[in-house]
Amino acid sequence: MSITLGIDIGGTNVKGVLLHSSGQRLARRRWKTDSFGAGKVIPVNLAEAIVEFLSKQKLSPGNLLGVGIASAGLIAEGVVKTSPNLPHWENVKLAQGLSKHLGKRVLLENDVNALAFGEWKLGAGRGATNMVCLALGTGVGGGLILDGRLYKGSQGLGAELGHMSIDLAGRPCLCGNLGCLEAYAGASAIRNSAEQAIERGAEGALALAKFLGKNPPEPEFLHAAAKNGSRLTIRLFEEAGRALGVAVSNLVNGLNPDVFVLAGGVARAGRFILEPALAEARSRIMNPKEQKLKIRLRSLGDDGACLGAALLAREPRA
Ligand SMILES: [Zn+2]
CATH class of the missing domain: 3.30.420.40 (ATPase, nucleotide binding domain)
Structure with a gap:
């Protein structure tokens, strides 16, 4: 069998x-x-x-x-x-x-x-001994492979990496904490930021609202807007990307993984979020010359x- x-x-x-x-x-x-x-x-x-x-x-x-x-x-x-x-x-x-x-x-x-x-066994993390996975969906989930095993924590409550606080007095998160990664890099957070920017008439808001039309500011439509040159959207992805980069650097400094896998709908925003994330992470990672880290997008699709x-x-x- x-x-x-x-x-x-x-x-x-x-x-x-x-x-x-x-x-x-x-x-x-x-x-x-x-x-x-x-x-x-x-x-x-x-x-x-x-x-x-x-x-x-x-x-x-x-x-x-x-x-x-x-x-x-x-x-x-x-x-x-x-x-x-x-x-x-x-x-x-x-x-x-x-x-x-x-x-x-x-x-x-x-x-x-x-x-x-x-992803570790069949996808983007194959061959890694230590792997971190962040799933950037509506919220942000995490998964850890440490020393060649799925790590769950003492009561099975570990790897809630989306609720790593990256700002002492930052945005409130649904979990009750302040400044969680999820409150910056989850799809809901990005959507809220876009809605607020449109509402207060931020620079580029009119062009973005026009581009979106009846579509909600979900990552897929925002990605299309960014590709179309919407500066406001590019700024929003940059903001989310920098938050992600801070979290990546914290995880890399703490765990020294071989591979970092990014999954979830937000990761589809590709370079608009990954480039600022990588730049931010690089500026914060310790011993960068010794790190052999690879950051990859998921490879098993949905x-x-x-x-x-x-x-x-x-x-x-x-
Ligand atoms: Zn939280």
Whole structure:
């Protein structure tokens, strides 16, 4: 048995990938997160969906080596405790419930930890001994591979790198802290900055508002505006990029990783955010001549967490 199933639970969609031990993706499937209901029925409904997905591939749970689940939110001992993006999933005993229905070992992991694991094994972090992953989505998530292992911390609460404060009295963050990286480099933060700049009529605001038209100032539209020469947008990305660079330098100085992987929608803003981030990081990194650091964009596309979950299902004691 060399096939594992990886499932990635997000606020809108649940994705599934069947992965062969060779690294080949055999099949994939996508469901609406809402279709699994709320609370106790979730594991039952998800198990049914998995069995149906497998049967379309002429497989059954018995053919699987294991199942790995990546979920947003606070995960502990196989339970989705809370998640801001999954309001109906509070205290769902997902690993136990699914394992009972499928008759297979089920492993549940935080989605960015799974993403980091996937990128390390199959993607941008291959071959690294120490790797840091930052996922710049709506918020900012983190994942760490240290000494060749996924690092989770003593209570499994580690690697919340987006909530590293980079400014003593900085912007308030949803977590209650001040100056978190997420409050500068997450998609919501960038969107807020753009909205505020347009509202107060900052230099270049009129041109940006005209360019955006009815589109919201999400990173993808802002990226298009930056490519179109919007100076205001370029400044906003610079601001986010510099904040990211400070965080990168803190992590590099603290952990001396071989590879730094940037993932998530914001990273798609490419050079507009990466160049200021790199410049800022370089000016703050200690012993720059000795550092052999590589900073790379993710290479598994949107499948990173799903593949990471499928790979974790293969680990003897992940
Ligand atoms: Zn925070």
